[in-house]
Amino acid sequence: MANVTFSGPTLPKDLTVYAIAGDTGTLLALAKANDIPIPFQCQDGECGSCLVKVTYLDNKAPMAVDLTEKEKVTLSVNGKLTRSLLAAAETDHRPPPYRLACQFIVRDENIRIEFSGEPGVEPELRKSA
Template sequence: MATVTFAGPTLPKDVTVYAIAGDTSTLLALAKKNNITIPFQCQDGECGSCLVKVTYLDGKTPMAIHLTEKEKVTLSVNGKLTKDLLAQAEVNDRPPPYRLACQFIVRDENIRIEFSGEPGVEPELRKSA
């Protein structure tokens, strides 16, 4: 079972929830299920409003988490996916730091998700509460 820690200005403190192994729901669905308000609009990977920063907490190589075609385009257009980061994701299975919550499927690993509280705005780093 994976843990997902959400951090954002709409939360009074960081919130950690469990993600069930084998569940194919998106990160956005997990957030909604746990009453965590990540901004979103289209829920289809086209608008970029659910931009999040993903940090892997286990200290091991992250599992391959493939980008959807829509996510590649949206992250690229928003300047969050460079050609180098895309190549690392596609060739070496190294996930980029920014993802779309509506496209990201949580795997069996512990992660920290940072979001800004504003649609499509890059999250500012803050210390854990």
């Protein structure tokens, strides 16, 4: 099992839930099943409204690296996936810090998910406002 800790201004405190190893559901599906209000619109990887920041908490190489083609395009257009981050993800298996919750598949690893509570808004920008 994986521990997934959600953090966002729409939660009274950080909330940790368990993701079942081998489940192929998305991070957004896990959030919805646990009443965690990550903003979303299209649920198809095209709008970018479910932007989250992922921090890997284990002392091992991250497993959830693969970006979908839609995610690559949407994150690139929104300025969250530079060429160097894309190259690192594709060739060095280092995931970028920002992902789309509707495309991200949780693996057997402990992660922290930060979201702003507003569609497509970067978590750090929301916190400092």
